[in-house]
Amino acid sequence: VAEHNQIEPADLPIPAYVILGMLRLGARSGYDIKRIVDRSTRYLSAISHAQIYPLLKQLERAGLVRGRAEPRGKRRRRAYEITKDGEAVLRRWLRDEEDLVLDVRDVGLLKLFFADALDEPEVVELVRALRRRSERILGELRRESLPAAAVAAARGHRFPHLTLPFGTAMHEAWVEYCDTLEAELRTRPARTRA
Amino acid sequence: VAEHNQIEPADLPIPAYVILGMLRLGARSGYDIKRIVDRSTRYLSAISHAQIYPLLKQLERAGLVRGRAEPRGKRRRRAYEITKDGEAVLRRWLRDEEDLVLDVRDVGLLKLFFADALDEPEVVELVRALRRRSERILGELRRESLPAAAVAAARGHRFPHLTLPFGTAMHEAWVEYCDTLEAELRTRPARTRA
DNA sequence: CCTAACATGTAAACTGTTACATGATTCC
DNA sequence: GGAATCATGTAACAGTTTACATGTTAGG
Numbered sequence: 001v002a003e004h005n006q007i008e009p010a011d012l013p014i015p016a017y018v019i020l021g022m023l024r025l026g027a028r029s030g031y032d033i034k035r036i037v038d039r040s041t042r043y044l045s046a047i048s049h050a051q052i053y054p055l056l057k058q059l060e061r062a063g064l065v066r067g068r069a070e071p072r073g074k075r076r077r078r079a080y081e082i083t084k085d086g087e088a089v090l091r092r093w094l095r096d097e098e099d100l101v102l103d104v105r106d107v108g109l110l111k112l113f114f115a116d117a118l119d120e121p122e123v124v125e126l127v128r129a130l131r132r133r134s135e136r137i138l139g140e141l142r143r144e145s146l147p148a149a150a151v152a153a154a155r156g157h158r159f160p161h162l163t164l165p166f167g168t169a170m171h172e173a174w175v176e177y178c179d180t181l182e183a184e185l186r187t188r189p190a191r192t193r194a
Numbered sequence: 195v196a197e198h199n200q201i202e203p204a205d206l207p208i209p210a211y212v213i214l215g216m217l218r219l220g221a222r223s224g225y226d227i228k229r230i231v232d233r234s235t236r237y238l239s240a241i242s243h244a245q246i247y248p249l250l251k252q253l254e255r256a257g258l259v260r261g262r263a264e265p266r267g268k269r270r271r272r273a274y275e276i277t278k279d280g281e282a283v284l285r286r287w288l289r290d291e292e293d294l295v296l297d298v299r300d301v302g303l304l305k306l307f308f309a310d311a312l313d314e315p316e317v318v319e320l321v322r323a324l325r326r327r328s329e330r331i332l333g334e335l336r337r338e339s340l341p342a343a344a345v346a347a348a349r350g351h352r353f354p355h356l357t358l359p360f361g362t363a364m365h366e367a368w369v370e371y372c373d374t375l376e377a378e379l380r381t382r383p384a385r386t387r388a
Numbered sequence: 389c390c391t392a393a394c395a396t397g398t399a400a401a402c403t404g405t406t407a408c409a410t411g412a413t414t415c416c
Numbered sequence: 417g418g419a420a421t422c423a424t425g426t427a428a429c430a431g432t433t434t435a436c437a438t439g440t441t442a443g444g
Contacts, residue, residue: 013431014301021308031395041307044300048433053397075395075440091311097323100302102331106238107208108294109360113235114215115353117285123353129291137296158384159309159317166303166371173363181356190352207403225423242405247425269412271423 012089015047016055020090023065023082025157030056030078039148040160043137043167056080064089108133120189124182131178134171141167206283209241210249214284217259217276219351224250224272233342234354237331237361250274258283302327314383318376325372328365335361 018041019033027033030052037047056078059065064086070079082090093099108130115123141164149161212235213227221227224246231241250272253259258280264273276284287293302324309317335358343355 044303094305103299105297109238111288113357116351157310163307169367173367
């Protein structure tokens with residue numbers, strides 16, 4: 001595969017694979033990729049447009065994507081597609097079971113971990129805020145990610161839709177747990193601040 | 195609170211609050227903080243020792259922690275405790291419901307999202323790898339986080355132990371979902387690669 | 389007319405990790 | 417004697433975000 005590449009396609013940054021994957025799922029421009037990521041994989045891999053545009057150029061130099069100017073009226077626009085080499089690199093990465101890193105930064109749950117420093121009513125407020133956060137994310141998943149996944153499904157891509165329940169199940173479990181925790185805090189309040 | 199601070203304590207980096215919180219829960223040295231984080235909050239907020247040591251110095255300059263040399267034999271060691279100002283800053287942050295950011299980077303789930311690019315047996319392998327990952331994390335939570343939380347509970351801190359079920363529930367839900375997904379892939383295999 | 393969305397790009401700042409660097413102590 | 421653990425630190429690097437920068441088009 002692609003002996004002529006300047007960049008070793010062995011080890012691309014993760015956002016590069018997101019770009020390749022999104023182009024494969026039908027995204028056309030950098031702006032398009034950003035919009036689709038925000039509506040679909042945001043809660044498992046966010047990406048900013050400041051990363052997307054330079055990466056698209058790098059990927060083009062490496063022969064993994066092909067781009068051409070495709071303005072809409074006087075509004076400039078560059079349309080990309082994934083190449084055969086790009087598909088191969090994407091698939092190689094997808095098959096690699098070494099790199100399945102899960103990196104969570106949850107400030108909300110972190111605060112609950114340290115909540116012994118708070119008074120009882122403040123903890124209840126925190127648990128409720130955490131519950132609202134999950135409710136809000138569930139709403140966004142239903143309003144934005146579900147339709148986006150339906151579009152992909154209509155094009156014959158089933159996994160965006162199959163991946164969604166992971167996210168919803170997680171936040172449904174959290175909403176449930178927040179309720180359990182709040183009930184427990186009511187029935188067994190702390191004596192004093194630990 | 196603390197008008198004499200050089201550093202505005204209004205907006206510390208998150209690892210600084212982790213350090214304050216861990217000192218409050220009984221951690222003594224930088225090394226200690228690193229060890230406790232690895233055994234407890236790793237899956238919601240990791241931290242490297244290269245961050246801890248410089249931050250401890252900054253926090254000391256800001257009057258939020260107090261440190262003194264406390265060598266063990268000839269092995270140098272600096273022991274810290276949180277100050278009243280430090281407690282106040284920590285509590286102010288814990289009460290702030292604005293900043294409850296959830297930032298997940300899940301390469302495993304991302305690969306599943308793009309799994310239409312794979313062949314059926316490769317997807318099954320991916321789902322199994324994802325299941326193994328959650329099983330491994332569940333094991334670590336039971337072997338490491340649970341005893342660490344029990345130690346905290348014995349000292350009167352109940353929330354490290356109350357926070358744990360969030361993590362276990364999440365990964366139990368994932369194991370279950372991996373099984374469901376694998377079963378579904380067997381009964382309704384894809385016609386051809388999408 | 390003005391706001392939102394479309395569309396692309398860069399520079400500076402910031403955050404975080406890995407590697408480098410060093411040394412003591414304990415356990416096998 | 418050697419490995420693991422205790423213990424602290426810095427420098428270079430990699431990755432990411434925010435802000436700056438610019439211009440078009442559609443809709444209310």
